[in-house]
Amino acid sequence: MIEKKISEYLENAHEIFLPGVSLDVVILGYSENAIRVLLLKLKEYNLWALPGGFIAKNEDVDAATHKIVKERTGLEKLYFNQFHLFGKTGRNASFLQESSHAAKLSADARNWLNQRFVTVGYFALVRIDQVVPQPDILSEACDWLPVDQLPATILDHHEIVNTAIGHVRRQLNYFPVGLNLLPERFTISELQRLYECILNQKMDRGNFQRKILKLDILVRLEKLKTGGAHKAPYLYRFDRDKYQHKIQHGIGFI
Amino acid sequence: MIEKKISEYLENAHEIFLPGVSLDVVILGYSENAIRVLLLKLKEYNLWALPGGFIAKNEDVDAATHKIVKERTGLEKLYFNQFHLFGKTGRNASFLQESSHAAKLSADARNWLNQRFVTVGYFALVRIDQVVPQPDILSEACDWLPVDQLPATILDHHEIVNTAIGHVRRQLNYFPVGLNLLPERFTISELQRLYECILNQKMDRGNFQRKILKLDILVRLEKLKTGGAHKAPYLYRFDRDKYQHKIQHGIGFI
DNA sequence: TTTTTTTGTGTTATTTTAACACAATATAAT
């Protein structure tokens, strides 16, 4: 039955969508000291996929990103960053043709899906506990999967995720990170663990503290009361205005 | 008559090219203390354009870049860097429709050109005096124009050039530059002027010298004999292996 | 009360950065 949905969705795709171009979005989240990526499990296929789709002929690519993510995961108002156009031939060769489900698709749908696409990749960073992704009709599940143990995916989505992470890692040198990945109030150690997790390397605690505080994007709150068998750390929150300023203008950190 | 050429070129474009996607290349060169960009002057239009074109259906986008640049300017073996996908609607709205020449094109060509495109931008850096660009049949001229005084261009090529320069400027923090922009042998001051030109800011001479030498990508040659009314500076050349290593692995500089 | 763990902050050696200094020297001016 899923084929019927896909066929309906792609009926007249030639008239609606910009041909040749697709769009995939790497939504990265953080929890339990692991960077995770939001993937959709395709119904009746044992494969995962990034939320992605096509761009309407009269639609900006940036706008399509928001629309596609909303449709496929329910998430809204994320901040997206374009990072690469994946343009190799043979990107989208195999999986559809080999599938036993392909034959059940309409001719329109098959034609559309079998054309050669280039895909533009966007990424976003979000707080896992603050969003509730909802799989769309094409997907049976929508899950946060750790990026270092990706499941089997369609096409080159594995490569797209890894490229996105490389970009995030490099951006860390110029832009702060954390506003969308940590709870409203957090400790410096929690922020440090996030950095260590993205960069996959340990950092000196004292030096990290001094350096991040000197960026002047954190506001110190009262002491943390609950918790571990040790001295209670201060809680901080981001100063959103100053944080946004650094995001816009960039500032070295690591 | 140019319309006939264009019509021929675009005949059956639907079958040959990936629809919806075009490609533009910002080739930057340096001479006389100005960063210049290679532009083509379109025949019978009083507008300039970046070398650009379309991607064959069975062709990698990276490969298309080389092919298009070769066809349109004669330049080969450049090192290209993809930097952005320009995806706004209305990018390619006006110039063709308004032109009196459009009516002379074949229906095929008009159809092809009137579809909505997104364009992927690549840039390259080259030594102006080492390449001899040749305009192709579609262009009456092929010239290096200073990026701070761009002439009227088609579409959003102005924005594409400026975006490319922004990327080059940011890359300067991570990768050396100069191998493709200076003569084989050059002085440190010449290299400094290049940096100042790209960054549009003055730098301290002594500090620049120490810093660039510490990168360990330059080889000192004999003294410069000819020239100015002052102490003769040393000549240097790039150590290509070490330079390439820095390009690959990146290293902070500025 | 003691132990364990982590925190906030301190110390110090080393390196980097930024700004300026000055003699050396190749040509031009006299």
Next chain:
DNA sequence: ATTATATTGTGTTAAAATAACACAAAAAAA
């Protein structure tokens, strides 16, 4: 031939940044 001018190679130094480690304070568990 002598002096002036411009630019070079290198030196100096204060300030800032970096890296590695130190230690008492404190919250909870033992």
